[in-house]
Amino acid sequence: MYHSVDHCLEDPHLVTVTPGRFERQMRGLEAAGLRGVGVAELLAAKAAGRHRRLVGLTFDDGYADFVRHAVPVLARRGFTATVFVVTGEIGGRNAWDTGPRKPLMDAGQLRAAAEAGMEVASHGVRHVSLPEAGDDELAAELRDSRAHLEDLLQRPVPGFAYPYGNISPRVVRAVRDAGYDYGCAIWTSGADRHALARTYIGERDGALRMRLKFARHRFRQRRLR
Numbered sequence: 001m002y003h004s005v006d007h008c009l010e011d012p013h014l015v016t017v018t019p020g021r022f023e024r025q026m027r028g029l030e031a032a033g034l035r036g037v038g039v040a041e042l043l044a045a046k047a048a049g050r051h052r053r054l055v056g057l058t059f060d061d062g063y064a065d066f067v068r069h070a071v072p073v074l075a076r077r078g079f080t081a082t083v084f085v086v087t088g089e090i091g092g093r094n095a096w097d098t099g100p101r102k103p104l105m106d107a108g109q110l111r112a113a114a115e116a117g118m119e120v121a122s123h124g125v126r127h128v129s130l131p132e133a134g135d136d137e138l139a140a141e142l143r144d145s146r147a148h149l150e151d152l153l154q155r156p157v158p159g160f161a162y163p164y165g166n167i168s169p170r171v172v173r174a175v176r177d178a179g180y181d182y183g184c185a186i187w188t189s190g191a192d193r194h195a196l197a198r199t200y201i202g203e204r205d206g207a208l209r210m211r212l213k214f215a216r217h218r219f220r221q222r223r224l225r
């Protein structure tokens with residue numbers, strides 16, 4: 001789980017990986033015989049028993065630096081990834097955040113990312129914590145964000161990522177009932193495809209830490225059906 005890939009001076013929430021570090025992390029995956037893919041592709045491969053050499057890569061919030069600093073590094077290696085977009089802020093900024101403001105991808109950049117083979121999926125309309133949302137607001141966040149992206153990209157949008165990683169049984173059920181094929185959370189057992197566990201990767205993750213995190217994540221995910 002990544003957020004932003006950029007040169008940055010101020011990063012209080014540790015959501016930014018520098019381009020040099022990101023490049024080394026991807027090179028490390030490649031050297032280990034692994035290939036980064038989006039979550040939809042990973043789940044399809046898992047269903048077919050072809051997932052052993054694959055690693056799911058995700059980027060939350062849809063920062064504009066994704067097209068500049070992540071896509072070229074991924075594309076050079078034949079990797080893909082899923083980017084989770086806040087549809088009410090397309091072309092805007094991360095107004096929900098207390099950290100530094102960063103530009104978010106606009107419609108043209110999202111189409112370019114999709115055309116480069118990246119999976120573009122939903123992160124809700126306004127980046128609200130869903131367990132605290134009422135039923136109507138929850139339904140609208142899930143329905144409207146997906147409709148917006150499907151209209152923009154002219155393709156199905158099967159994936160959702162929970163803002164802040166916050167889930168509850170009601171919210172996970174709502175994502176499934178809204179027709180999403182999968183949902184990405186953070187701290188879960190990983191046994192439910194609508195509450196997939198993810199592992200945070202940051203600037204401090206060098207080769208050894210990457211290997212340890214990969215092994216830990218695989219161990220935790222072994223129960224996914």
Ligand SMILES: [Zn+2]
Pocket residue numbers: 060061123127163164
């Ligand atoms: Zn987010």
